[in-house]
Amino acid sequence: MGSPEAPQPGGTRHVPLRRTPQQARSRARLARVLEAAERVLVGEGVQALTTTRIAAEAKVSVGSLYQYLPDRDAIIDSLAAGYFARLETAMDELVRAAADEQWDDPVGVLIDAYAAIYRSEHGFRALWFGSSLTEQTRAADREHKQRMADGIRRVVLALGLAPDDETLVRACHAAFLAADALAQEAFRRDPAGDPGLLDEAKRMLRGYLTAITAHHETRWTTM
Numbered sequence: 001m002g003s004p005e006a007p008q009p010g011g012t013r014h015v016p017l018r019r020t021p022q023q024a025r026s027r028a029r030l031a032r033v034l035e036a037a038e039r040v041l042v043g044e045g046v047q048a049l050t051t052t053r054i055a056a057e058a059k060v061s062v063g064s065l066y067q068y069l070p071d072r073d074a075i076i077d078s079l080a081a082g083y084f085a086r087l088e089t090a091m092d093e094l095v096r097a098a099a100d101e102q103w104d105d106p107v108g109v110l111i112d113a114y115a116a117i118y119r120s121e122h123g124f125r126a127l128w129f130g131s132s133l134t135e136q137t138r139a140a141d142r143e144h145k146q147r148m149a150d151g152i153r154r155v156v157l158a159l160g161l162a163p164d165d166e167t168l169v170r171a172c173h174a175a176f177l178a179a180d181a182l183a184q185e186a187f188r189r190d191p192a193g194d195p196g197l198l199d200e201a202k203r204m205l206r207g208y209l210t211a212i213t214a215h216h217e218t219r220w221t222t223m
Contacts, residue, residue: 046130091151
């Protein structure tokens, strides 16, 4: 992305910053700023994410904030990167679990895990439903969706449900996009996630998974 990067508190990936914090004290200050930004986002909405408001909430000077996050867009990009990282970490954990366990209902496990993250990440919901995403965050979201789709592919492979090929890559990408859209609508309707819509997401994706695995089974038995 071109600019200096620093670890994102609460996540495993990195986000561009105006200046990279080198000392532990500076990193702690940045973490405190982002925690303050999330409190403001959840409590007051995305429109309240001004540098003045965040600096006051974090009890730092505006000048100190400008060193790392010069404007609202930078704050939004940094918060979003933290949410993406936590979602991707959760997906990595599901991939490891799939390699060690036998899941009778992989779609149910994945949808329930994804919904649990939506319930716990109040800031993520506030940011996404606030309609103030920056172009950089939208671009990062497209990359994030690709990584999450690849996580689903790795789950399918770990469970031995299909061989790895371009068809599986495409199918997992489509499945994630559908699941993500349905999850967002479910949580727009109900902060706990509309259970009926989440159940419909499971029903639809179970059918899709069955079709994918059947396609591969037919392909391999006729070769």
